[in-house]
Amino acid sequence: xxxxxxxxxxxxxxxxxxxxxxxxxxxxxxxxxxxxxxxxxxxxxxxxxxxxxxxxxxxxxxxxxxxxxxxxxxxxxxxxxxxxxxxxxxxxxxxxxxxxxxxx
Numbered sequence: 150x151x152x153x154x155x156x157x158x159x160x161x162x163x164x165x166x167x168x169x170x171x172x173x174x175x176x177x178x179x180x181x182x183x184x185x186x187x188x189x190x191x192x193x194x195x196x197x198x199x200x201x202x203x204x205x206x207x208x209x210x211x212x213x214x215x216x217x218x219x220x221x222x223x224x225x226x227x228x229x230x231x232x233x234x235x236x237x238x239x240x241x242x243x244x245x246x247x248x249x250x251x252x253x
Contacts, residue, residue: 169199169250173235178204178242184235188228188253196228197252206241210249217242228253 173184186196200210203219213224235249 167252169197169252171251171253173249173251175202175237175247175249178206178208178237178245178247179239181239182237184237184249186233186235186251186253188231188233190253193253194227194229195225196233198224198226199250200224200247201250202245202247204242204245204247206239206243206245208240208242208247209236209238210247211235214240220247 170189171186175182196211198211198213199222200213200215201221204215204217206217208215211224211226213226215222233253235251237247237249
């Protein structure tokens, strides 16, 4: 009985945490860029974004503003389309690197 309970609990914990199914690396943070992201799910209502890295200036990802310095933020904005355009826009950023992981 204990093993069934343990197995059930383990299954619940691992099935609730879904990883990311895509990644974009932005090496030249001084240039605008757009990336096409296609959903892998038929019943979508949002996109999960994890933005990490460091820049010497401000920038935007998917319209979300970030200040200079290190970043490690997760966002879950609404998204209902089959295909999205994820845009990166430097505001004052010239140097650095940004990694965008997404689950869509």
